[in-house]
Amino acid sequence: MRPFGGTRRLFDAMKVAVDHAPDELRLALIKAHPDLANKTQRAAGLTVESTAEQDSVGLDRLSEREYQAFERVNNAYRTKFGFPYIVCVRRHTKDSILRDFGRRLPNDATAEMRTSIAEICRIAALRLDQAVVGDDRLPVHGRLSTHVLDTHSGKPAAGIAFELIELAEFGEARVVARGVTNSDGRTDQPLIAGRPVPIGRYELNFFVGKYFAERGVAMSDPPFLDQIPLRFCVSEPEGHLHVPLLVTPWSYATYRGS
């Protein structure tokens, strides 16, 4: 069918081919996928892409307890449906994978075949986005950004240290970004960009006590506000999520911006 008039046309063609394939082919496609976090399969060798994808969400460095949890998930799913549990891991955190699994397990096989194919298309879109350079891009990238306004001085808060933490009920929280705001109170690069923002819970910490102290602002001792945690969830991996902070030494506000 080549040439395609752009990446989206190529992807659409792939999707149509899959959607119109006979059920046994679609099932074969599903069954060709590896389990998540399966040590044996990893040892035997996955594709480079599968390995990188599973690594991105930390499935390559699970604790023994976590491996067992994923093993239980895989087995329960495979036992019920006869095919592996497939999810586009780049759009997820470990927590949200387990939550997704919990929601999908009660479904019937027809629904799960449909969902599996949809997830495979998401995986394919992300791989395509990496592999193909075209005039257009697939809408597979999200963005997470922040902005700190110092409403005590009426200026962007330049030089505030921050860290972005991916929280986890399952496993350990991990720092995914760390930095200092620039002269416009923003970060030179978005906190997350050029990829999906994984569904999950996050905490954005701002070290405002140090910032105000360095500017000689009168404060209590210890400062009323020292480290400000903004805790929020990401639900749309391809969306643009802006989480700003308006702050004085005595007050702050945040909101879901755009």
Added chain:
Amino acid sequence: MRPFGGTRRLFDAMKVAVDHAPDELRLALIKAHPDLANKTQRAAGLTVESTAEQDSVGLDRLSEREYQAFERVNNAYRTKFGFPYIVCVRRHTKDSILRDFGRRLPNDATAEMRTSIAEICRIAALRLDQAVVGDDRLPVHGRLSTHVLDTHSGKPAAGIAFELIELAEFGEARVVARGVTNSDGRTDQPLIAGRPVPIGRYELNFFVGKYFAERGVAMSDPPFLDQIPLRFCVSEPEGHLHVPLLVTPWSYATYRGS
């Protein structure tokens, strides 16, 4: 000198007596105090008051590592000054005691005798407040309160679960209050009252995701805001600190109220 025209008069008289006592008596008063968190002394028996005070800040349930830290503090201080390190523990958390110690150790003996007497007066004031019933009360009590406004519906947020955690760099964080807001978005009793609010770092967590979900408010999945942590420091144990929350499913604000 009896009778006294009120509790404050009684306390003032005590203070004058201590302030005008000869130095050797003042030193003897200081030396009569026990060490903080000293197992041997506790085993040998402290006064009921000392025991209760030390217990209030958790000095009765230190880990081995914590006991050793306090032992180092006591020894370093006693070695330098020849008298025990005295602090009015009911006004402190373990963290702020160690911080206070770090600030006082570099002082000279004259300054530390003055500070020790001041701390003893604080201890005495709190004991007096417990022991004496009068028409007036000593200003030894602080208050920590909260209030949740649901600015999505324009009403006080009734029925929001919350917990107040005393954070700790040294040792473990501990929940000091837990509850649900009443019909006015407040708590029936202040979070802390009738005693000093210990100097330290706190986190007030509000479970807003559940609150909005129960009211059928449209939200993302998972909700953008689920558990909101307000992290703040207390610096004035006898002050009235009000930490309110203004919240929608998509935004929130807090400030140091009064």
Added chain:
Amino acid sequence: MRPFGGTRRLFDAMKVAVDHAPDELRLALIKAHPDLANKTQRAAGLTVESTAEQDSVGLDRLSEREYQAFERVNNAYRTKFGFPYIVCVRRHTKDSILRDFGRRLPNDATAEMRTSIAEICRIAALRLDQAVVGDDRLPVHGRLSTHVLDTHSGKPAAGIAFELIELAEFGEARVVARGVTNSDGRTDQPLIAGRPVPIGRYELNFFVGKYFAERGVAMSDPPFLDQIPLRFCVSEPEGHLHVPLLVTPWSYATYRGS
């Protein structure tokens, strides 16, 4: 039926008597009421209460254009229903009376008899509240209050001048309260209390530029924020409405508090 076990019992008895009276008596009660802002009737003499009530909403000092507007209202209503347009004016502003009229004119006579009786009961409740001293009070009073938090200094904003203006589409805006915040950032008395808060549009102006300038806070010239107007509507005359201001020289927020 005397004696009554409190003011509310007395009022309830009055209401039951009116509600159970035959229609011709109820109609007579309605017809016994004067027109609003009727010069001829005023010249001939209304009751003291009617006069005071009409004066409270400014019906005694209407411009010629305003008198004519009210005359048109009265005539249109009387022509359609055969009885005067009755509304409890103490719960209203001129604007909201005309709005109320506009909503009621399309009704049928049955609905308007019911509404007229309800308004007469409201008038009676307010007169009773003035005339009778009992252990209980009728819930006829609302309250409008404010509070200014200076989130630049983390303290209540003491000494901020403010004014409360009743806005008007019809006729002129008028200042209904003026003052300066006390040491707690509040007003010693509520802005409006001890009576219904008239339904209408208001503007609460805070002179924050002067406040921050007097405290030596660095600002632009002219100050970014000088006079802050909070414009809001009152819809529940018997409710408690709290309109606070959180302010720095560069930001502010308000919300409907309680």
Added chain:
Amino acid sequence: MRPFGGTRRLFDAMKVAVDHAPDELRLALIKAHPDLANKTQRAAGLTVESTAEQDSVGLDRLSEREYQAFERVNNAYRTKFGFPYIVCVRRHTKDSILRDFGRRLPNDATAEMRTSIAEICRIAALRLDQAVVGDDRLPVHGRLSTHVLDTHSGKPAAGIAFELIELAEFGEARVVARGVTNSDGRTDQPLIAGRPVPIGRYELNFFVGKYFAERGVAMSDPPFLDQIPLRFCVSEPEGHLHVPLLVTPWSYATYRGS
């Protein structure tokens, strides 16, 4: 000296020439300027540029009282200094011109010659910016923008009608922009751009009652918030001033953004 390596180089050369000119020439330059709002001079004919500049700030449509005020200003200034009062009117409102005059009149002649030359340079820079097309532009343009976030729905507020009013103590307020927010809660073009933002007081009105009513949001009747006025001052005509609104039917906040 041609050719110049850009507009800024050309302007700098002009400025150097003026700064190094002998005093009599500088004085002649000053004296060559017309009075502000002088009817006789206008009738006799100003340059196209002077006319357009004076018109931009409304000096061509003054009331009789306003003409007289400006005449008094011109005469008082000319009487004291022997040269006309010069100000770069494109950077001002009528109010701020009179305020500027009030500040400058007490100065001595040396200071005022310096200020007049500085104002002439500002006038020249703006004329140059219009007349010359180069690779670079002089930093003579400011920008005023807004953004409305609907924190009730967690989205940009699209479709909110607004108006920007230039307030005036002297003369009448006038609407300088009117529009409706786009799908991103912003305006397609900044409220003011491509020119200095005149120093003065402004009011940005947002018609939020209509916006929320159209979206079926539960509100009081009349709505607690209907028309929200944000009143602020501009002090830096060449700066970028962002005045956002965060709003629910029951709360709002604004701040000086960037």
